[in-house]
Amino acid sequence: MPSFSPTVSMTSAILESISDGVFTVDEAWRITSFNRAAEVITGVNREEALGRPCSDVLRASLCQSRCPLRRTLRQGNPLFDIPAWFVDSEGERVPVRLATAILRDAEGKVLGAAETFRDLREPAGTNRIRESINCFGHLISRNQKMQAIFAMLPKVAASHSTVLITGESGTGKGVLARAIHGAGPRCSAPFVGINCAAFPDTLIENELFGHEKGAFTGADRRRDGRISQAGNGTLFFDEMGDVSLAVQVRLLRLLQERTYEPLGSGFTQKTEARFLAATHQDLAALVRGGRFREDLFWRLDVIRIHLPPLRERKEDIPELALRFAQRFGHVAGHADVRIHPAAMAQLVAHDWPGNVRELENRIERAVVLADSNEILPEYFIPASGLNDEKGQGLASGRDAAERRMILEALTSTGGNRTAAAKILGIHRSTLIRKIARFGDGAIK
Known part of the structure; x- marks a missing residue:
């Protein structure tokens, strides 16, 4: 056997x-x-x-x-x-x-x-930062770089300092921001976020600072902005690199003096909120190019945390995939969703240019397409345009992983196909068919 x-x-x-x-x-x-x-x-x-x-x-x-x-x-x-x-x-x-x-x-x-x-043993000294991270499963990681981030989070969460979170799109910057808020002394106060890339200049100031009645045409009532809504909680600026130079001037005053004026108001208001910011852009490069104020950059860059892309922490893919599968499976009515080993190998082989967000979306799609509570490799055929930089999507990633496993088995058995089939747990005839499919040039 x-x-x-x-x-x-x-x-x-x-x-x-x-x-x-x-x-x-x-x-x-x-x-x-x-x-x-x-x-x-x-x-x-x-x-x-x-x-x-x-x-x-x-x-x-x-x-x-x-x-x-x-x-x-x-x-x-x-x-x-x-x-x-x-x-x-x-x-x-x-x-x-x-x-x-x-x-x-x-x-x-x-x-x-x-x-x-x-x-099920509870680790001694479990603290609120670990509990906060556990409830945001995206951040659970075995990766050494991520573990270094986790080690510093208790002090970061307990402080009042501004934090700049950097990393590619989809790495979980917003999740990390919520974890910092949830593990700190402001956890019972509001967490208010604003996506700076989603608003033009004419609207982002109104969203942030609010306005008084009559401040502009259509302002028939007073409206609180995001700063006021945050109170003494946390204000999170997502995609900070997309803010225009004009708005940056007002943000500099906000971060430097912790004061602001609602549109149409002649009175200065003070905020006790903590500031967190995130961007997928290189702010230092934007400063050199004249597109981001250097003084604002230094106000933001008090504590910087860089989240590595998923391709640099592939050891996290199996656990993340299973967590997503179970979550979406519960919603779809599939009890105890499992991922077939070949499908998991396919996931690990992919480079994930969209990072954790892409993985989450692909798992959701697979759960929806699944006919049972087991996710099979064919459910990970990527949608158009979602192939990686090398032109290899998940399907080709699965082939690469399978080819590699066959090569390893054949190498370890000195080319003995019967023994290799036993190692792989498949019938010898199945192995021969797979070798033929990959071609003599790939596997001999």
């Missing part, structure tokens, strides 16, 4: 990147794979776990009488959200929620079963 020992394939890379523990067993209940998260949660090294009965390794509360894996194999149905506990290598109980599924080969033959489990 196929071995489920970890390989350098895309599938195993995905399993290694997720935070849930995952292990597989054969029909004799011996562990055939054990991912990195399973090692961390149980305290058992992979080498110690492989080949041993799962009950000896995990010592779970359900092992003896109500084993979920046995129930799954006996009934032929997966199980979800089962409460249990394990005994780790230190003898401590670890509360978990687990799920099980049957493993089958390409021909439908049962190979064994798989179990995933999530550690």
Whole structure:
């Protein structure tokens, strides 16, 4: 039967990147794979776990009488959200929620079963910034650069300083702004945002500062602006790089003196709001080009946080994709939406020029098109114009990932197609068809 020992394939890379523990067993209940998260949660090294009965390794509360894996194999149905506990290598109980599924080969033959489990222990010292980030799932990340950002957020959130958030479109700058507000002392006060690119000069000042009755034709009543609405909360300027030089003059006074005048008013008002700003543009380059005031730039650039694009933190794609799938699946009435491993490999292979926003949109589209609670590779065929810079969309990304997995399997077996098919978990004839589809020039 196929071995489920970890390989350098895309599938195993995905399993290694997720935070849930995952292990597989054969029909004799011996562990055939054990991912990195399973090692961390149980305290058992992979080498110690492989080949041993799962009950000896995990010592779970359900092992003896109500084993979920046995129930799954006996009934032929997966199980979800089962409460249990394990005994780790230190003898401590670890509360978990687990799920099980049957493993089958390409021909439908049962190979064994798989179990995933999530550690429910609460980390010591959990603070409000972590809670805030958790409720905005876009920002949960395993990436080193993102972890460095998370480490500084408690101090940033607790301060009153202006923050400039930079990064490509779709990286989550607005989400980060909300997380900073939600984790700080102003969390119970309003969070008010304004997209500076959405208003012409004649309207953005009215939106920001408000107006008095009779300030202009049609102003038949007094109207509060966004600054007044923010009160002592947070005012977020999105797409700050699109503000005209004329409006920049008034914004400089706002940030410098914390005062403003509503249109048509002769009275100066003071604001206690905190200022956050975001842009996908290089403000320093705009300053050099004479399109952005240098004094305003330095007022904004007190604390700068740069969000890396999704292509630089691909280890986050599996968890982000699953979170989006579950959220949209709940809305669409699909319980426990799953993503097929080949579809996940396809997602990881894509460069995502639209970043997290593009991933979110593609997952929503896939959930809508899905006929069941499993998202398949064909649901990720991109819409027109959404291919990446190299002209490779998600479909070609899937082919590239599949080609790479086949090459790795053939290389590891010295070109033995039968052995390679076993590693890949497919029938030899299926492997031969795939090799023929890619052509002799791609795979030999």
